[in-house]
Amino acid sequence: MSEAYITVRKILPDGSEAMHYRGRVIARSETWIQIEAFFSRPDLPLPYVTFRTGDRMIEHFYTDRWYNVFELYDVRGGHLKGWYCNIARPAVIDAESILWFDLGLDVWVSPVGDVLVLDQDEFAELPLDAATQRAALAAVDDLKARIARGDAPFALSIG
Numbered sequence: 001m002s003e004a005y006i007t008v009r010k011i012l013p014d015g016s017e018a019m020h021y022r023g024r025v026i027a028r029s030e031t032w033i034q035i036e037a038f039f040s041r042p043d044l045p046l047p048y049v050t051f052r053t054g055d056r057m058i059e060h061f062y063t064d065r066w067y068n069v070f071e072l073y074d075v076r077g078g079h080l081k082g083w084y085c086n087i088a089r090p091a092v093i094d095a096e097s098i099l100w101f102d103l104g105l106d107v108w109v110s111p112v113g114d115v116l117v118l119d120q121d122e123f124a125e126l127p128l129d130a131a132t133q134r135a136a137l138a139a140v141d142d143l144k145a146r147i148a149r150g151d152a153p154f155a156l157s158i159g
Contacts, residue, residue, distance in 0.1 A: 006035050007097040008059075018102065023059060032062045033093050038075075049082040061091040061098050066139030067107065068100060085143070087136050105136060107143065 003024055010019035023035030037057050044051040054075035061068045069085045085107035088100045 006033065008035070008037070009097065009099050011099065011101050023057075026058065028093075031064045032060060033091075033098065035059050035061075035098075039072075046084070049084060055081070061093065061100070063090050063093055065090060066136050067143065087139055089132075089136075105140065107140070 005022050005024055007022050008019070009017055012018050021037060021040065023037035025033065026036050027034045035058075037059060039051045039053060039055040039057060041051075041053065043053060049072055051072065052075055056073040056075065056078070057070045058073070059068065059070040066089065067085055067087050068091065069083060071083055072081045073079065074081050086102065087105040087107060088102060091098045091100045
């Protein structure tokens with residue numbers, strides 16, 4: 001049986017493509033898919049985690065949630081550096097691709113054992129209809145509640 005790969009396209013609100021890459025499918029169900037990919041762009045420092053060329057990412061995409069999450073592993077030692085989450089429309093999952101539309105709200109996740117910081121202000125400038133904006137903000141509220149309960153999605157065992 002040959003390995004399956006997924007093409008991931010990140011589309012901005014104006015319809016332009018911000019990112020395009022392929023990842024190896026690790027596991028999948030009817031509502032989520034997990035892929036392995038490697039960061040190939042130049043180093044990208046974020047507020048809590050720096051992505052480095054060659055870092056390994058395990059990405060979790062969902063068809064029933066307004067966010068996607070991925071774990072980031074260091075290219076040198078292979079240890080878990082932390083997580084990153086993006087509030088996004090539910091992924092469209094088929095045999096060959098995942099397409100998600102970036103809503104501009106990033107949920108920064110710090111290194112293991114630290115806190116999560118959410119910034120809802122970024123929604124102010126987005127060209128979203130009211131229903132779409134409410135749905136995404138509801139996802140932020142859901143994430144906050146799950147984190148408060150110690151049940152953050154990126155800490156759960158998937159598959």
